[in-house]
Amino acid sequence: MQMDNKAYKIKKGLERTGREVFLADGEWRSQPFYAVLEPKWRSYKTDFESVRTEIGRVNADYYTYTGPFNHNIMTLSDSACLYSDGVKYIFKKKETVRVKNEVLYYTGILRRVWEDSDD
Numbered sequence: 001m002q003m004d005n006k007a008y009k010i011k012k013g014l015e016r017t018g019r020e021v022f023l024a025d026g027e028w029r030s031q032p033f034y035a036v037l038e039p040k041w042r043s044y045k046t047d048f049e050s051v052r053t054e055i056g057r058v059n060a061d062y063y064t065y066t067g068p069f070n071h072n073i074m075t076l077s078d079s080a081c082l083y084s085d086g087v088k089y090i091f092k093k094k095e096t097v098r099v100k101n102e103v104l105y106y107t108g109i110l111r112r113v114w115e116d117s118d119d
Helices: 006-017
Strands: 019-025 033-039 050-053 056-059 062-068 081-084 087-099 102-113
Touching: 006 033, 006 062, 006 102, 033 081, 062 087
Parallel strands: none
Antiparallel strands: 019 033, 019 081, 033 062, 050 056, 062 102, 081 087, 087 102
């Protein structure tokens, strides 16, 4: 791959603007890399999971993920997780962004996993 291609430029941008994350799938752990995680406060086009509580319906915490071309989230199992700053996330949706046959980056929707401190 040429060092001046779009995928490398996007990866460099993620290193400047993203946060350090790593992927985990079973016993496998990726090397740390940089990705952007943005909260999805509202989405009128997508009805994400909600939970009925005594005080009404509550939506879980969802985030949009943008990650570099060299960390293929499409090959991860459904039980794979992403970790950032000690917080665990699971993928609800994963996509590849390409131009022609070149993978530019990966994107997806993450849901934060709330775990008890006793776990």
